[in-house]
Amino acid sequence: MIHFGKACISTPFKKEEATDEITTRLKESVEEARKREDWGNEYMQTVMHDTEVWNDGKAEGRVEGRAEGRVEGREEMRAELQPEIDALKALLLANNIPFPQK
Numbered sequence: 001m002i003h004f005g006k007a008c009i010s011t012p013f014k015k016e017e018a019t020d021e022i023t024t025r026l027k028e029s030v031e032e033a034r035k036r037e038d039w040g041n042e043y044m045q046t047v048m049h050d051t052e053v054w055n056d057g058k059a060e061g062r063v064e065g066r067a068e069g070r071v072e073g074r075e076e077m078r079a080e081l082q083p084e085i086d087a088l089k090a091l092l093l094a095n096n097i098p099f100p101q102k
Helices: 021-094
Strands: 001-006 007-009
Touching: none
Parallel strands: none
Antiparallel strands: 001 007
């Protein structure tokens, strides 16, 4: 059976060595087509694998980015609120009111 893409042609020939120029050229053409088909299959598998790895890395990067964003957000919020916290502590101390410690 000879494969041409998805189409197949059934042949009554047995697997024998080419005996003349035409069958030699035909055999070489068939071997080249098979190599191209194998290469195409390998290429597609590689592309699919690379896409999967890329998607996994992208998801992992999002998780890491969110974690880093939370840390940065807390630090920014703390920096923004620190003057107000210090003012409240000073007010409490001035009135002899204890304030909670960490």
